[in-house]
Amino acid sequence: MKQTECVQAPTGRDHVxxxxxxxxxxxxxxxxxxxxxxxxxxxxxxxFGDSDFIEIIERDEGLETRPTGYVSQDAEPDHVFRIDLDxxxxxxxxxxxxxGFLIDGKLPGPTLRVTEGDIVRMEITNSGDVxxxxxxxxxxxxxxxxxxxxxxxxxxxxxxxxxTPGVFMYHCAPGGHAIPMHVMFGQYGMIVVEPxxxxxxxxxxxxxxxxxxxxxxxxxxYASGKEAVEGDASYTAFNGQLFRYVENPIxxxxxxxxxxxxxxxxxxxxxxxxxxxxxxxxxxxxxHPEARWPGGQTxxxxxxxxxxxxxxxxxxxxxYTMLDHGVGATSRGAIGLLDARADADTPSEVLADGPxxxxxxxxxxxxxxxxxxSPFGIPAAETNPVPARADRPxxxxxxxxxxxxxMKGNSFYPKVVEVxxxxxxxxxxxxxxxxxxxxxxxxxxxxxxxxxQSFATAMxxxxxxxxxxxTEPGTYNYICAPHPYMEGRIIVRDPx
Ligand code: CU
Ligand code: CU
Numbered sequence: 001m002k003q004t005e006c007v008q009a010p011t012g013r014d015h016v017x018x019x020x021x022x023x024x025x026x027x028x029x030x031x032x033x034x035x036x037x038x039x040x041x042x043x044x045x046x047x048f049g050d051s052d053f054i055e056i057i058e059r060d061e062g063l064e065t066r067p068t069g070y071v072s073q074d075a076e077p078d079h080v081f082r083i084d085l086d087x088x089x090x091x092x093x094x095x096x097x098x099x100g101f102l103i104d105g106k107l108p109g110p111t112l113r114v115t116e117g118d119i120v121r122m123e124i125t126n127s128g129d130v131x132x133x134x135x136x137x138x139x140x141x142x143x144x145x146x147x148x149x150x151x152x153x154x155x156x157x158x159x160x161x162x163x164t165p166g167v168f169m170y171h172c173a174p175g176g177h178a179i180p181m182h183v184m185f186g187q188y189g190m191i192v193v194e195p196x197x198x199x200x201x202x203x204x205x206x207x208x209x210x211x212x213x214x215x216x217x218x219x220x221x222y223a224s225g226k227e228a229v230e231g232d233a234s235y236t237a238f239n240g241q242l243f244r245y246v247e248n249p250i251x252x253x254x255x256x257x258x259x260x261x262x263x264x265x266x267x268x269x270x271x272x273x274x275x276x277x278x279x280x281x282x283x284x285x286x287x288h289p290e291a292r293w294p295g296g297q298t299x300x301x302x303x304x305x306x307x308x309x310x311x312x313x314x315x316x317x318x319x320y321t322m323l324d325h326g327v328g329a330t331s332r333g334a335i336g337l338l339d340a341r342a343d344a345d346t347p348s349e350v351l352a353d354g355p356x357x358x359x360x361x362x363x364x365x366x367x368x369x370x371x372x373x374s375p376f377g378i379p380a381a382e383t384n385p386v387p388a389r390a391d392r393p394x395x396x397x398x399x400x401x402x403x404x405x406x407m408k409g410n411s412f413y414p415k416v417v418e419v420x421x422x423x424x425x426x427x428x429x430x431x432x433x434x435x436x437x438x439x440x441x442x443x444x445x446x447x448x449x450x451x452x453q454s455f456a457t458a459m460x461x462x463x464x465x466x467x468x469x470x471t472e473p474g475t476y477n478y479i480c481a482p483h484p485y486m487e488g489r490i491i492v493r494d495p496x
Contacts, residue, residue, distance in 0.1 A: 069140035069160040077121035077159055081112050084125045085132035085150065085172055085187060087485070090354065091362065092235070093242040093333075095370035098221055099377060101128070101172065101185040106354035107240050108265070109170075109189030111215050114138075116165045116196040123157045126150040130485065131439045132182065135173035137304070138162050138191045149175055149440075165195035167261045167287035167306035176440035177433035181410045183267045184228040185375055190217050190263050190352045198289045201282045202257060202310040210259040210310075212252060215239075215352035218273070218301075218324060218334055219265040222375045224390035225409020225486075226430075231268035234373060234388055236324065236334040240354025245322065245336025251344035252320075256313045258338075261287065263352070266303025269329065273307075274298045275338070276321040277314065284308040298325055313340050376411040378487045393418050393491065402467075405488065406430045407444040407460065407480070412488035419470070421495050426467040429460040437482065444480045446488060451476030 089099045090107050103109025114120050120139075124147050126132045134147040139160040146158035172187030173179045192215070203209060221235040222228035235242055252258065264271040274297055283299055285291035287308040299307040313320065317340050324334040357365065370386050372379030378391060394414040396403050403423055406413045408430040419425065431442030445466075447456045452472035459482075460466060470476065473494040480486040 067161070067163060069138075069163050070142075071119055071159055071161050073146070073157075073159050075119050075159055075161075078118040079112075079114050080121045080123060081110075082123045082125070083109060083134075083189075084127050085134075086126075086128040087130065089362075089366055089372070090240075091357065091365035091369070092221065092237065092240065092373070093244065093247070094235075095368070096235070096242070097366050097369040097372050097383075098186065099372050099374040099379060101132075101182055101187045103172070103187050103189055106356065107186045108217050108219065108352060108354050109187070110353050111189065111351040112170070112191040113194065114162045114191070115194045116162060118162050118193075119159060120162055121157055121159045122147065122170075123155060124150055125155040126152050128152055130483075131174045131178065132172050132187070133174040133178075134158075134170060135179070136160070136168070136170045136191065138164070138166070138168035138170070138193050140164060144173060144175070148173060162193045165193045165198075165288055167192050167263050167308060169263060169265060169304045169306075171265075174440055176436050177410075177431065177442035178440045180267070180433075181225070183265075184222060184225070184409065186219075186221070188217075188219065188265050188267075190215060190261065192261050192287070195289045200259065200284065200289050200308060200310060201292055202259070202312075205281075206257055208257065211256040211346050211348075212250075212258045213261070213349040214250065214258055215261045215350060216273075216322075217263050217265060217352040218271050218329075220267065220269055220329075221373060222409075223373050223388035224413055224415065225375050225411030226406060226413040227390060227409075228268070228375055229409040229431075233269060233329075233332065236269070236329040236332045238322070238334055238336050239350075239352050242333035243335060244355070245338075249319065249337035249339035250347070250350055252313050252338050252340050252346050253342060253344045254313050254315045254317055254340050256340075256346055258311055258313065260309040260311075261306070261352070262299060262301065262309055263306035264301035264303060268303060270303075270326065271301045271329065271334070272298040272325045273301060273309075274323060274325040275311070276323070277318070278311050278320055280309055280311050282310045284310075313338070317341050375409070376483070376486050378415050378489055391415055393489075396420070396423065402426055404428055405446075407446075407486075410442070410444075410480075410483050410486055412446070412480075412486060415487065416489040416491070418491040418493060421471050421473055421492050422469060423492075424467050424469045425490060426465050427457055427460065428465045429462055432462045434461040439483065441482065443482065444486070445482070446478050447481050448476055448478045451478075451490075452492075456481075 172182035220233035320338040323330045372384040393416040395418040398420040434443040452474040455468040457466035476490040
């Protein structure tokens with residue numbers, strides 16, 4: 001696609017120039033006035049005390065201020081990326097299937113790559129049943145105005161210029177409380193802006209392009225909204241699958257020049273990424289070629305934080321282990337291998353997308369799952385033989401008068417309770433962001449969908465509660481009306 005001229009917003013520089021002209025006019029008047037009238041002009045030192053204000057203006061006049069990412073929405077793009085937001089299931093390895101929110105049917109979504117200065121159009125379709133949206137961190141301009149709320153069946157777009165090189169996150173952002181929720185439920189990916197004129201230092205030192213560009217995205221997976229809000233991850237992964245590069249090590253040759261584009265999505269935990277047997281040549285904070293440090297063993301990466309990491313594979317053959325050295329994360333999936341052999345066929349790139357499955361393979365893996373992991377639903381027992389902690393029924397004895405169920409992170413906790421007939425069941429909303437209505441609010445209720453008695457609680461804002469007492473034995477399945485994917489179950493025991 002050809003690049004066309006674009007409309008630029010007024011830059012800070014224009015404003016500074018205008019202010020400078022105004023000052024110049026004032027100074028000229030001040031200088032001319034005494035000559036004409038032979039009377040003293042105004043004493044500016046009394047107004048400003050000293051000359052600091054003028055010095056600040058003179059300093060600002062000399063500053064280079066970079067343009068923002070704003071372009072007209074009609075601008076001809078260099079890249080058009082079409083992504084699809086949906087809800088669904090995807091295998092994540094170790095016999096586990098994740099049931100959450102996806103981009104292009106994957107977790108993480110596609111790796112998007114552009115060059116500094118490119119005009120980028122994102123066309124985003126909501127194929128799901130709930131509102132979705134998008135936030136693109138590589139855009140130094142409004143995105144939420146254009147793609148912040150996308151209703152089911154809608155497609156919306158945003159066009160921007162990628163002004164700043166680096167490794168950025170994009171994620172679903174339907175607005176309000178739903179932004180953190182949809183990030184925790186799995187809708188995110190990596191967008192890389194390559195520098196246009198400057199190269200990374202190791203490329204300049206060696207006079208060659210990297211043998212391997214390795215795009216690596218670390219992220220967490222949660223079994224309930226409560227655990228998600230509290231950062232109590234069930235699993236951590238690189239590029240969408242537990243132990244993905246342990247099961248399929250990445251082949252490299254001794255001597256290869258590797259450039260990693262590493263990002264920790266989080267959404268909650270810190271990562272300290274390390275490769276056993278490697279000391280970095282250079283790292284670049286958030287991937288900007290000028291934010292360069294030499295050496296080091298790890299990169300400390302908070303949620304939505306990133307690095308470009310450059311290193312060479314040492315001369316010796318063998319396995320180099322990549323891991324989050326926060327070892328609780330290592331043991332839960334964030335580990336992989338670079339397998340160095342002299343005759344290896346090094347791939348030119350490894351992308352940060354989740355694995356792609358054809359429909360047959362996906363169905364087969366889902367059919368064989370030992371566990372379905374859903375942050376908000378109750379997976380069907382026949383497909384979920386070994387449930388996560390959050391999905392196991394919590395049984396309360398006959399001596400318990402009241403059972404409290406929290407609404408937190410758009411899920412009920414415990415999701416499944418078993419109680420004696422006549423037990424008072426109380427829901428407390430522990431979500432705090434309860435402005436607004438519907439998907440974008442953390443206001444919840446509990447409404448029965450099936451069961452021997454009907455019930456519906458009041459709509460609850462933060463720290464509000466409501467109760468029902470169920471006397472009829474049987475199984476009650478309920479949901480939250482504004483967030484119908486939130487599932488809860490109450491089993492009332494027969495008195496006998
Ligand atoms: Cu979403
Ligand atoms: Cu709700």
